[in-house]
Amino acid sequence: MLKCPYCGHQEWVGALFCQQCGYPLWEEVARAEAQRPSPVNGKPAAASRRRKTAISRVTLRLPDGHTVTLQGSGPWLVGRPTATHQPDLDAQALGARHVSRQHARLEWRRGGLYIVDLGSTNGTWVNGRRLTPHEPKRLHDGDWVRWADLEAQVLFDAPHTQTPSPSQEDLAS
């Protein structure tokens, strides 16, 4: 069986998309394949080709100074745990009480880190602006994100940021 990394639904091997949330499972399989050591030189098979879309570690800094590092390469679900499903960032464990079960998702896409609000009840804010549900927004290193009553600064190395990120100006104003 395959487990959907997004919603946790169990699918048969060979499924290309999750039947419960539509997540492209084939991408996950291809990614795992690319990281598998090649029998020839012991290096990940597609390491050289993948270099361009290199992704860095994502860390969240909470207002009290604690930091949380997100495991793996994403996408990461932010939410509250349910009986069947554990989110990647457990807001409840960090003391938040108004975060939805499936609140938002963070993911690498085209070399950038994006955040999507998943239609949460109490909303997601980036630098004080509320996001439109289901519309991905690109994050910049140092952005402040608030999921209902959980707030954190998102820190990551952005290998491809061109100009100084506009979010810094947003913060200053």
Add this chain to the structure above:
Amino acid sequence: MSAFDFSQQVNYYEVLGVSRNATPEEIRAAYREAVRRWHPDLNPAPEAHEYFLLVRQAYEVLSNPKKRQAYDRTLEQSSETSEMGGTAPVERVRAPQVRVRVSYSLIPPLEEPQLWYAFLIIRAPWAPPRQPRPLNLWLLIDRSSSMRNGGKLALVKEMVAEVVRLLRPTDRLGMIAFDDRPAVLLQPTPVHKRAIFLHALSQVRPQGGTEIARALSVVESVGGRSRGPHLVWIFTDGRTYGDEARALHLARQWARQGVICDAFGLGEDWNEAFLDRLTGLTGGSTHFISGLSMVKTLFPDLIRRYHHARVRQLNFTFDLSPGVKLRALYRMGPEVAHLGVEPPVALGVVGPQERWLALAEFELPPLYRLEDGARWTVLDGTLEFLPFRGRPYTEPLRLEVHVGQGPRSVPPKVVRHAVERLTWYRLQLASRAAWRDGRLHEAQQYLSHLAQSLNRRGLGRMARRVQQQALDLERFQRLEPEAEKDLEFGTRMLMLPADVYEARQRGQRGSATRSPSK
């Protein structure tokens, strides 16, 4: 797959799949299509390269008027010496007709069952006819009392007028009005007297309920020996009661006689699952008519396809290997249809520039007992192309996988695309089923996942509609019938090839603003 015999004398017209009197534009269009099919960069088949060279050679000769004339003369000479077999009614395109793309060609030998997908791209073995084929079309018009509401009967009259406008003088059209009892308004009549149809239609008064099987049995005698397609089109707004089994039985009989049945639903109460099965058995399709401008984009497509049909029907028969289950079979072009999984499956007809597209979803049994590197047959079948004249043409179709441990390839784009669209269609089905069971939260979850997936693919307009329905579901705790139809047919249309989808979308958008409100 049929091999192309290079030793034989090739006919450049057949290579491009055009007729002897094709215009330069037709030749150019056929050349472009052939290049897309055979360019070695696009087609991995081993014979593609050779065939591609042949296509170029053919175009070089046929695109040049002088060379073409000279070539025509050589053809005439050779045809005098060779036996022509009478009038040579159809031109065969002697090229491989079937292409199959699969999700994974290498399957790991697991102790658990697996899913496997095959996408079929099928081209007719004959060129389209030079003249439009004469159609024999029966219209079955629902006149049950519910048709009175919302101007539906007026819309049906407009639909009939549009059909009459699109038909040619040599076509024949018959009309039946039905409620609990069918009444023949008009026996099949050549269309050159257009006024007759509109007059017959003016006598339709809404009354009674909807009983489709009785109406179908009146047309039972339609399959004749005429050269053109035999069609039955059902215009309805209701559910049929208690006679489904009989109607499906008739549909099966029709399929054997080569009759194709299409259905057009109006309003939100008609039973799409039943009509889907009925039309699917005959190779036809079911459509949701949201307004007149939808009709104006859809009907010309359909009539044109039947006028220029390359075959009367394409039948797909097959045997599955032990343990294999065909979970679902969807036609994704030229019209979307949920086909049956019991052979023979009728795939319907295609128009001049069209191909059949179909997605098959299989369950494979545990394969751990097989040796590494073994070839294993999933499906062994035959495609049977039935022409309007002459003998059927059959093409073997065998789907195989290699079993073994090895790196998993990335599924081809066409397969990913098709399976993703099927997944979307199923998400809305799951949502509606959950809603009916009273699992509101789940129903809502499915819809918002669907909206996200659509957004991810840049289908913002559709995503917003779905999101709105998710919100309505939360607020009013119910899914309106028209919302269900919108979900069903909105996601269904996404399974069509992109260009067809775009054209249909424009048509539907037009009707959303113009049609009278319910």
